[in-house]
Amino acid sequence: MAHTAALPVAHAEWLKIKSLRSSIGSLLAVFLVSVAITTLVFATVGKAEADNADAEPLFGAFYAFNFGQIAAISFGTTAVSSEYTSGALRISLAAVPRRGLFYGAKMAVVGGLALLVGLVTSFGTFLVGQAFLGEYAIGLGHSGAVRACVGGGIYLALMTLLAAGLTAVLRSGVAVLSVLIPFTLIVSFVVGDVASGVAAFLPDKAGQQVLHEDPTGTLGPWTGLAVTAAWTAAALIAGWWAVRRRDA
Template identity: 30%
Template sequence: MSAPFGRSVRAEWIKLRSLRSTWYTVAGLFVVGLGITALSMNAAAREYATEPGWDPTGRSLTSYIVAQLVIGVLGILVVTSEFATGLMRTSLLATPRRHRLLAAKVVVAAAVAVVAGQVLMFAAFFTGQAVLSAQEVPHAAIGDPGVLPAVTGGGLYLAAIALLAVGLGTLVRATAGALAILVGIVFLVPALAGLFPAWLQGIFFYWPTLGAAAIFKTVPDPTFPHPWLNLAGLCVGVAVVLAAAFAVFRRRDV
């Protein structure tokens, strides 16, 4: 049983790495992420004296705001690229068990997103702290309290967003549609959070860019005091979306 699944995973990895869009997206993730880090840290260096609760680590990781969309595109393309080209029918002929095919895609997407997310977060942290150090602004070291959990937690956050994108891509089957929903989830809904009724406010404790994003900070946020619990809640939500994607993928015609 494990050997066929292993072959499915290898096949999905070959397909993903053979797409030029994959490498363009990964390159864009690092160029945009580190570019935003350098620019934002230059601005932060001028503001730290008047900013209460100075958090150099959290500041250096703010590139996640854009990075989550870029890595989300990668997660979406894992599925929608095959729907767009018609290759999904060929994939299903090679792997008739649909749950196995989608599981292989999830495994590959998770592996790529974890590696890319962690590398980006560590690179953003060291880049940001180097900028602060050059300007003689208080900065952090990787061994300082709370820094390593924030950096590694940030990589896990990005991986969760990538898997959310895989689920959305499976449900919608179109890159533009899935991306529009992802933008709504990470930007639009949080921006309109204050308009939601009180009985729905609790959901924002786990929402991307709100509660779950507290994982990027080393200075405690009184609104979201349990960042790892918030991140776990986000992962539960992603698991629900993936479960729905598996259910729909198994029953729907291509």
């Protein structure tokens, strides 16, 4: 019975996302921004950077994720916040009184779409970038490449769901974007190469370990992704509690 009930609720959530331009736009931007920046960077300075003795070809292939993850966060945020800003949440809960079912279906659809687009983005970004590198190019047969591409897609989906869960807690897309986007930019560009201590366990820094050929920090590729998954799970549980306990 629960399975039967979940399918139409999930379909309704898909229709909501599909009809909301900001959500679909953010979802498509995950792929478009990542590939566009990869093309721009690799077509101009790609070979020069690849010739650098300190270059890490596998991790460098996913440079555009620094920007693509912002679009992923935006998708997770808008997919949830739209119902709060428009007041449609009352209608949704009237149609689906079981709040756990409503919340679970929404997050399953958001996560499923993010994973699909994340995987396409991850493999597409890697392959597009390598097309410009000539003799410096690496392929999917390179050590850790397939793992990085698969893990990169999972990472983007986890960041999407992290944003979605926090939006359910704060009920404000603006608040979540104001916290998460500066946070990810600070971790990526200011904390930079710090791979130990507290910084290693922050959600984006931990998850990006899966993109390295040979992670050298505290966490390995999959354990780092597991840390990001733990952050995401905490946000989703908090969001579930908020949806169940608060008035619409």
